[in-house]
Amino acid sequence: MSNSPMITDRALVDKIISGDMQAFKLLIKQNERLVAHMVSRLVDNPEDREELCQDVFLKVYQKLSGFNFQSKLSTWIATIAYRHSVNYLKKKKIPIEGDIEQEEFQSRTHFVVHENPENLFSNKDLKDFMVQMVDKLPVQYKTVVTLFHLEGMKLPEIEQVTELPVNTIKSHLFRARKLLKEKLKLYLVKEELL
CATH class of the missing domain: 1.10.1740.10 (RNA polymerase sigma factor, region 2, helix turn helix motif)
Known part of the structure; x- marks a missing residue:
């Protein structure tokens, strides 16, 4: 303190x-x-x-x-x-709802980060990559991911902020993590090939 x-x-x-x-x-x-x-x-x-x-x-x-x-x-x-x-x-009439499937997320995140192989697995590179991927998620997904993982809020607090039911928040977290996990696998495979 x-x-x-x-x-x-x-x-x-x-x-x-x-x-x-x-x-x-x-x-x-x-x-x-x-x-x-x-x-x-x-x-x-x-x-x-x-x-x-x-x-x-x-x-x-x-x-x-x-x-x-x-x-x-x-x-x-x-x-x-x-x-x-x-x-x-x-x-501004910008949509905020909507699910995203794996194929759509892949098309949104088609770029490959070219790094030196020796720097490939540095925490900073990986963290930057994951922040970029979170930014590509649909609004609701990245909101709950941010509140839960970056701000450390508990599910009832996220429910209060977003007015989404806890089960919906859990579903968004699950789907967002699944999308991010798949993208991370692809990233690591592509980077190993460089």
């Missing part, structure tokens, strides 16, 4: 509501990665992502007095980020 005193979510919210802008800056700092993950998993355009992230924190600030601590503050913020991004997609 660091030398600086930890501030509880409740104390942080109270300070922000009473007008402490430094506390709000701290809230942003603590949650900017989460919000960026949520927005980037749904929205492709980098300029729109940046604007949406700013809008999310503006909404958080505006609605903070109504936060009732029925969930973690981070879960509540992720919910706002998710819903704001979904509303953006609906407004």
Whole structure:
């Protein structure tokens, strides 16, 4: 634990509501990665992502007095980020639902990463490759994968954020993992041939 005193979510919210802008800056700092993950998993355009992230924190600030601590503050913020991004997609008429089959995923991810064989299995290369593959998944899949694996949320928290039933979330995770596993196998086979 660091030398600086930890501030509880409740104390942080109270300070922000009473007008402490430094506390709000701290809230942003603590949650900017989460919000960026949520927005980037749904929205492709980098300029729109940046604007949406700013809008999310503006909404958080505006609605903070109504936060009732029925969930973690981070879960509540992720919910706002998710819903704001979904509303953006609906407004732009960009589809957010839909399953994807193995063949379609393969066609979306047809590129081969050419690396030096000695660097082939480095953790960074593999991690970069997997991040690229997650980005190719359908919106709902990459959202639940991000929340579960990158943000460490539990299924009930993901249910709250996405308003998807737990069984649907489990199904999305299962299908996404299956697609990613198959793509990883192909990647490793192709890379061994280089």
